[in-house]
Amino acid sequence: MIKVENLVKKYGELAALDGVSFELNEGEVVGVLGPNGAGKTTLLRILVAFLEPDSGEVVIDGLDMSQQLFQQKIKGKIGYLPESAPLYDDMTVTEYLIFVGKMQGIEADDIYEKLAEVVEKCGLKEKKNAEISTLSKGYRQRVGIAQALIHNPKIVILDEPTTGLDPNQRIEIRDLIKEIGKSKTVILSSHVLSEVKATCSRVLIINKGKIVADGTPEELENKGGKNKATIHIEVEKIGSSLLPRLEAVEGINNIEVIENRIIIVSDMENDIRKDIARIIIEEEHGLLELVRKQVDLEDVFINLTKE
Amino acid sequence: MNKILTITKKELNSYFNSPLGYVVVSVFLVIVGWLFIQTFFIIGQATLRSFFNLLPILFMFIIPAVTMSSWSEEKKSGTVEVLMTFPVSAVKVVMAKFFSSFVFLLIMLVLTLAIPMMVSDIGSPDKGIIIAGYIGAILLGSAYIAIGLWISSVTRNQIISFLVTVTIIFIFYMVGNSLILDTMPNSIAAVGKFLSFSTHFDSILRGVISLSDVLYYISVIVFFLFLNARAVSLKSWK
Known part of the structure; x- marks a missing residue:
């Protein structure tokens, strides 16, 4: 057409x-x-x-x-x-x-x-x-x-x-x-x-x-990672020791930091929330929020159109 | 043809849906009436010469007020995007816009017929000269309209559209003025004289409608409407 x-x-x-x-x-x-x-x-x-x-x-x-x-x-x-x-x-x-x-x-x-x-x-x-x-x-x-x-x-x-x-x-x-x-x-x-x-x-x-x-919207979501989840974290402040410790956690594909927010991409089947929460609390960075969700169109969009 | 009429009708409606149309007509009639009457009884002759002599200057401000919004407003509000994506050629839209302003001009001129009627009541003016004068006024006004529409199509600002149109008309008017022509070498003066609105208008006012004067105005109208169509149309690409 x-x-x-x-x-x-x-x-x-x-x-x-x-x-x-x-x-x-x-x-x-x-x-x-x-x-x-x-x-x-x-x-x-x-x-x-x-x-x-x-x-x-x-x-x-x-x-x-x-x-x-x-x-x-x-x-x-x-x-x-x-x-x-x-x-x-x-x-x-x-x-x-x-x-x-x-x-x-x-x-x-x-x-x-x-x-x-x-x-x-x-x-x-x-x-x-x-x-x-x-x-x-x-x-x-x-x-x-x-x-x-x-x-x-x-x-x-x-x-x-x-x-x-x-x-x-x-x-x-x-x-x-x-x-x-x-x-x-x-x-x-x-x-x-x-x-x-x-x-x-x-x-x-x-x-x-x-x-x-x-x-299709579903295809794009799958392309963004069907088995992927994003974990959105908000902390009071981010210290220099935090990121190296997070990176060491098994099952993390990608970490992105925007001001005092951290976005982690991980495998869907592997729930790493407990580990992450423990690290942040041990490092005393003041955990405010921690949410995990399946990769959706919004993540695909942000990923493809940033920069 | 139907689509041209549809747009023309819509444009005319919008002139008279807003106060602008009435204001322009009233201002024109009041000024033309006042200026004419002021000198008419001093001259003491049953002639409309002074009425027709007012028109090139008065139209210089009245016509741009009529045409200034024609395209600018559509560009500003975005309606031009809808208008130009109808299955109709740009040339037809341009013609429709021209016809609507043209009808507006005719309405203004018809309303001035009170003046020749009054003069005929008092004395016996030369009817041929009056008819020639009106034909000249229609041609002159139409040429002004074509310029105004073109300028309106290249800006989205009505004020700029108005002022630039006035300026261009003024230049076309002035190049035939003897004060200017006298300072120029003969060859250039001849061109200026040929291009000027006023020389051709004056020659029609003498009561002789020559083919060259009519052709002059028609070429000016066609030329500026062509520029207008160019400005709003999509060319073929490769």
Whole structure:
């Protein structure tokens, strides 16, 4: 459905995308994960033909996007919600959605039917006559999603659809995305991991313009170490004698120190919490917290995108 | 064509959904009316010459106020990203934006028809010259609009959009001024005279609509709309 090959986009010296390649199949719900400034928005903007890359290839539904002739056709196949849901504030929800419907080429006879459909689907019934400037962030986001769906596109691309929403709104939008994902190819970007895990069948982690991981959320967690556990420790202070003693404990793969926190990666089957706790107490470093958990997407993300 | 009309309608609505549209029209009418009446009775002739002479300067400030937000506001709020990812070519969007400002210009000019009606009541002005004057005003205003839209498409700041447009129009206006032309060698003066809005406008005001004057304005409009489309469109890449 979507094929991207060796995409490069530079802003001056800075490479926002540096050789990105991937292929997406029909019906996949893909989360593009990455820290701020990793190139997520740039990638999505290229996919919707809003930006042109410096080099590389994009083929959407068999159409090569480098051909200006195809760009119109490609745009018609995609529903796009840019970051922070930009809308025309002086219009009402209905006016705006009708405007978008007409721009997407929906026939005048069908437009009210399509409007009713997306209003229903996105939960906008109560607000359909409200002026957009009066809507809350959650409702703006819904109008943005409704706008991306009105012409029933094959592909839906959402740039940070849940950023800036409160927890309840997040869950509502998340459910809505799941619903959309049943019938369409969806690409969404996010830096909230739990979101991606809850909604996406596939994750692309992107850092500094490069794809650093690609797979289902479970695959990535396994890759990060299926049989690995992380132990998060917080102490009052870290003395020089502590680390050598910890390193000597059997079953430790990796130790990382961030200020007064220590993160230890160890084998899952081998529970070394007792040993560690004993050492810290003997060294009188003031143990405040000690938690062990299986490696999850968050650890994978942090690991792949640090530095 | 339908999509062009859809955008044009939306743009016109947004002019009149906000106070800006009404303020611009009112300011224009009050100033033009006042300045015209002030000299009209002193001259004591049934002519609209002084009315038309006001337009190049007045439009210099009124038209940029109409066009300043056209693209800048969309860029600032991010709506341009939605607009330009609709399945419609950049050229059509540019034309739609131009038509909406053009209709706004026509509305302003229609409202000034009270002036020739009043003058016709008092005396008998030359109707041909009045019609030529209005055609000239439409062409001049449209050229200003094309410049304003282009500038608006390259900045997200409305104030900058306004000021730069005023400056560019001012330069185009001044290069035909005899004070400037007299200081230049003949060859350059000829170019300045040709490029200037005012020389072509003055020649239309004499009541003769020559093809070269019309072509001049149309080329200016097409040229700046082309720059505008370039600024907002995606080129094909390889």
